[in-house]
Amino acid sequence: MFNKVDKITSCYIGPAISPEQFVAEHIFLYLIKGKIEGYDGNKHYSLNPGECCIIRKNHLARYSKQREENEFEKVVVVFDEAFLKHFQDKYKITLAGFSTDDAFLRPKRNELIPNFLKSLGPYYQGEGKIDENYSDIKREELLTILLSNNPEYAGIFFDFGIPGKIDLEAFMNRNYKFNVSNERLAYLTGRSISAFKRDFKKIFNDTPGHWLIQKRLREAHFLIENKKQKASEIYLDLGFEDLSHFSFAFKNRFGYNASSLSV
Secondary structure (H helix, E strand, O other), rough: OOOOOOOOOOOOEEOOOOOOOOEOOOOOOEEOOOOOOOEEOOOOEEEOOOOOEOOOOOEEOOOEEEEEOOOOOOEEEEHHHHHHHHHHHHHHOOOOOOOOOOOOEEOOOOOOHHHHHHOOOOHHHOOOEEEEHHHHHHHHHHHHHHHHHHHHHHHHHHHOOOOOOHHHHHHHHHHHOOOOOOOHHHHOOOOHHHHHHHHHHHOOOOHHHHHHHOOOOOOOHHHHHOOOOOOOOOOOOOOOOOOHHHHHHHHHHHOOOHHHHHO
């Protein structure tokens, strides 16, 4: 665990990131207060105060935050592709091999990270933003620290290729709980949208939209009936946008309300 950073509030450096569960750029996240539970379709992760992680580009991931004494504070630094290409050209970075499917990575302990975070204080401009004149300088500093202890991360940060074609059936069965568009799913499986829909029909004999709803509803039915969970506790984790949409879809599929299973 890294030392907890005191006297610093939530801070955000870099371009805006999408609110989707699709990670479009690499993200560094350091937690100051509260707790974060993450999920990438394969593993569950926990982040406690004083810990940090890298959330990888071109992955599906989501996290939920839990407040600590009504407070939740974090530092988020986005390493977008334009910044990374400039960094690679400037410092002549050599790629190192690295292989993992995990969306959340835990950097090795490095005492320079808490010191770096404390150094951000003088550059605040309100609402947790850093003066743009220093944004790239501070991002370069952080990335240099990360690479000094984790040189293998170069194979992740400076890989600018697009996802290659992968096993569609395995991917969908692992990631059906994520609420993202068909276009995102097609991109992540290395297909055009037309090829994605065509291959999906061949494998599942169904459309992506209908298959996803049915898959999520079957899982919901199992969790409510066998694990005694409530619809209000699981609908977001299963990819439904709101409880009313889930309730309508559930009754339409099974002919009765989800609440009747817990009677």
